[in-house]
Amino acid sequence: MNGRCGRGFAGKRxxxxxxxAMTNTQGELLGALLALALFVYTFWPENVFASQRxxxxxxxxxxxxxxxxxxxxxxxxEYRAGKYPEEDFQVQRAQLENETAQLLAEIEHLQQA
Numbered sequence: 644m645n646g647r648c649g650r651g652f653a654g655k656r657x658x659x660x661x662x663x664a665m666t667n668t669q670g671e672l673l674g675a676l677l678a679l680a681l682f683v684y685t686f687w688p689e690n691v692f693a694s695q696r697x698x699x700x701x702x703x704x705x706x707x708x709x710x711x712x713x714x715x716x717x718x719x720x721e722y723r724a725g726k727y728p729e730e731d732f733q734v735q736r737a738q739l740e741n742e743t744a745q746l747l748a749e750i751e752h753l754q755q756a
Contacts, residue, residue: 701750715736
């Protein structure tokens, strides 16, 4: 009887270790699959470039116009906050306004064409 109990205990222990080993193996497998899925998700090439249209000169100029207006707003804000002396502000503002005027003229020319 003692032998049977020993074998029974050893058998249970062996079965538990097999289950444990299978669980570890399954965990490693699932971890590897998760890592692979994350890698594929992160680096999978999308067709975003194929669906985008090529920018025209007008598109570029309109974006630049928005940037110049934002720069003018920032310059005015910083001048009012005391970060710019009067002469620097006038020079910067004149440059931005001249560039904006040239840009608007080109935009108008392209929109009429």
